[in-house]
Amino acid sequence: MVVTKLTFRQVPLVIGIIPFVAGILLFDFFKIPLQYSLFTIVAITSLLLFSPKEILHWRYRSPLMIVLLLFCGASHAGYQNLRIDRSEIHEAVISGYQQYNAEVNKVSKTEKFTNVNVILRNVINTHGTFSLAKNKGIIKIKDLAYASNVNPGDMLTIKTKLKPVSTNADQEGFDYGLYLQRQGINYIGYAKTDDIVLSTSGSYPFWKFIRYDLRTKAISIINQKLPNQNSAAIIKALILGYKEDLSQEQRSTFIDSGTMHVLAVSGLHVGIVAFILFGLGRILLYNHSKFSIANISFVIIGLIFFAELSGGAPPVWRAVVMTSIYLAGRATGRYSHSLNMVALAAFVLLLINYQSIFNVSFQLSFTAVIGIILIYPILEKLYIPKRKIGRYCMGIIYMGIAAQVSLIPLSFYYFNQVSLLSPITSIASISAAFVLIIGGFSMIVVSLFSEKLSAMFTSGLEAIVQALESITIFMSEIKVAILDNIYFEGIESTVLAIAIMFIAISYHSKSRRLVQIGFLLLFIQSIYHNITLLNHTNCVDIVYEQNSNEILEIYIGRTAYITDIEDFDSYETKYSRRQHKIKKIKLLNVDILRGNDLSKSKSYE
Numbered sequence: 001m002v003v004t005k006l007t008f009r010q011v012p013l014v015i016g017i018i019p020f021v022a023g024i025l026l027f028d029f030f031k032i033p034l035q036y037s038l039f040t041i042v043a044i045t046s047l048l049l050f051s052p053k054e055i056l057h058w059r060y061r062s063p064l065m066i067v068l069l070l071f072c073g074a075s076h077a078g079y080q081n082l083r084i085d086r087s088e089i090h091e092a093v094i095s096g097y098q099q100y101n102a103e104v105n106k107v108s109k110t111e112k113f114t115n116v117n118v119i120l121r122n123v124i125n126t127h128g129t130f131s132l133a134k135n136k137g138i139i140k141i142k143d144l145a146y147a148s149n150v151n152p153g154d155m156l157t158i159k160t161k162l163k164p165v166s167t168n169a170d171q172e173g174f175d176y177g178l179y180l181q182r183q184g185i186n187y188i189g190y191a192k193t194d195d196i197v198l199s200t201s202g203s204y205p206f207w208k209f210i211r212y213d214l215r216t217k218a219i220s221i222i223n224q225k226l227p228n229q230n231s232a233a234i235i236k237a238l239i240l241g242y243k244e245d246l247s248q249e250q251r252s253t254f255i256d257s258g259t260m261h262v263l264a265v266s267g268l269h270v271g272i273v274a275f276i277l278f279g280l281g282r283i284l285l286y287n288h289s290k291f292s293i294a295n296i297s298f299v300i301i302g303l304i305f306f307a308e309l310s311g312g313a314p315p316v317w318r319a320v321v322m323t324s325i326y327l328a329g330r331a332t333g334r335y336s337h338s339l340n341m342v343a344l345a346a347f348v349l350l351l352i353n354y355q356s357i358f359n360v361s362f363q364l365s366f367t368a369v370i371g372i373i374l375i376y377p378i379l380e381k382l383y384i385p386k387r388k389i390g391r392y393c394m395g396i397i398y399m400g401i402a403a404q405v406s407l408i409p410l411s412f413y414y415f416n417q418v419s420l421l422s423p424i425t426s427i428a429s430i431s432a433a434f435v436l437i438i439g440g441f442s443m444i445v446v447s448l449f450s451e452k453l454s455a456m457f458t459s460g461l462e463a464i465v466q467a468l469e470s471i472t473i474f475m476s477e478i479k480v481a482i483l484d485n486i487y488f489e490g491i492e493s494t495v496l497a498i499a500i501m502f503i504a505i506s507y508h509s510k511s512r513r514l515v516q517i518g519f520l521l522l523f524i525q526s527i528y529h530n531i532t533l534l535n536h537t538n539c540v541d542i543v544y545e546q547n548s549n550e551i552l553e554i555y556i557g558r559t560a561y562i563t564d565i566e567d568f569d570s571y572e573t574k575y576s577r578r579q580h581k582i583k584k585i586k587l588l589n590v591d592i593l594r595g596n597d598l599s600k601s602k603s604y605e
Helices: 012-030 035-050 058-087 091-095 144-148 176-182 206-225 229-240 248-256 267-284 293-309 314-332 338-352 354-358 360-380 388-414 422-446 451-476 490-509 512-537 571-579 590-595
Strands: 097-109 114-125 128-141 155-161 185-191 196-199 417-419 482-484 540-544 551-556 559-562 584-587
Touching: 012 058, 012 338, 012 354, 058 354, 097 128, 097 144, 114 144, 114 155, 128 155, 176 185, 176 354, 206 229, 206 293, 206 422, 206 451, 229 248, 229 422, 229 451, 248 417, 248 451, 267 293, 267 314, 267 422, 293 314, 314 338, 314 360, 338 354, 338 360, 354 360, 360 388, 360 490, 388 417, 388 422, 388 490, 417 422, 422 451, 490 512, 551 571
Parallel strands: 128 185, 559 584
Antiparallel strands: 097 114, 097 155, 114 128, 155 185, 155 196, 417 482, 540 551, 551 559
């Protein structure tokens, strides 16, 4: 990571990506019809970039470039959105009960359904066969056991009634339709197992063969070799990004201990895989130097392979793009500021799919790496141990603190909590992850040749996983170190993120004005946050069961009184509590409810 004094001229890609992203958000919020002007804007932008200074002075060129990039972002989002609109067939064809051909993309389970995310190929009815241009949809099946019968890459023939996903922008609360649309899912339908014909003979390109067949095979090997389901779930999450088998208890433990990032395949995992590939490259390409074009090409191809094998999530592609740019620069002798590589990685991913900006993992990944780039050098100046082990431990702690500080706005917005022990816990979790990733891949490869060696790897992995779980459980039980029940709205998180960024940049650019602006924004954010909390203090809301007069919960101020313990952990109630900024939950007896005596209720633990 190249760290030098930060100036605007050093990070031109960052200055360019900001108005580009602003343009995407502008289109998404206001739906400005700019999709037809994309190529015109690109042509004008090119003329401005290469025009002589005598024709257009830089003082006028820079503002114009920002405006044009803003319109480029809006046009790009509009163009991709237009392609989706063009691919939709007539509503009369969609809404009927008919037959669809689809390719399975992802399988997950909820409390009531097996959700099969599919890529829709075509629809067949009495009028003929109509192409759906590979639109995405969700098929909900009322059979939880069906999830074990279908795998990503399988082909399905489904008889169902598909409906276009619609949003409820005018209603308060969670907009499920908007959430699905931002995941690229355009249709939703319900089906019975009798109406589905499964075929595993689908043909797809090699990269999907890696993501589907090889990944499924690796998951199967881990399940066979590791009989302990908890250990197998953690290994699958670490090396393959497969988190569907993680129990709710495991998720809560890793979240409370601040180590959930270890289970999300991202830059840490890409760095470990790159380390392994460099070692293999030096062995296979013994007559080439470490940063030769041949060795770096081998590493980049291996990282792309790993990205597909792990499911192709935004964080892993961000890390792969950044690593590839850095390695290409090392091979050609060209260097750039780390922020430029982050901006370029974001630009590439947004060009592929502009809706990635609304993906939580995309936001968390890029925010964390930006925080490390800006804040880590500040912390490094405080204290550096002389011994190698001390430098390693302090390096992890500093990186954890840097990432944690930058992620505070998003953590409070999405998860309503932050673990203060995350930087310390990361020392053990990252070290364990390094060993588990190498050992997990080795176990998969060795199991194809030798059962004895595979058993040795299995026993070692079991011991390390159990040690990792013990540490995370111990840390998660230290409730004093967890700041929870802190609710941020979108505007609060944005203002706080900008304030943190300004204060961090002021260190690199040596600007007092940025410090003043940063602290002013912190002051504004704190006032706004207190006002939003006061608005909920005197509120009384009653939550009824859907299509019924039965009372489920009563919200008085920031306390929730619940009547149904079975509905305590449902997604709907959790989201409702978050909307009302609930801090305490109390169990309310129905008899007490009839007497309107809330003082006799007891706290729920």
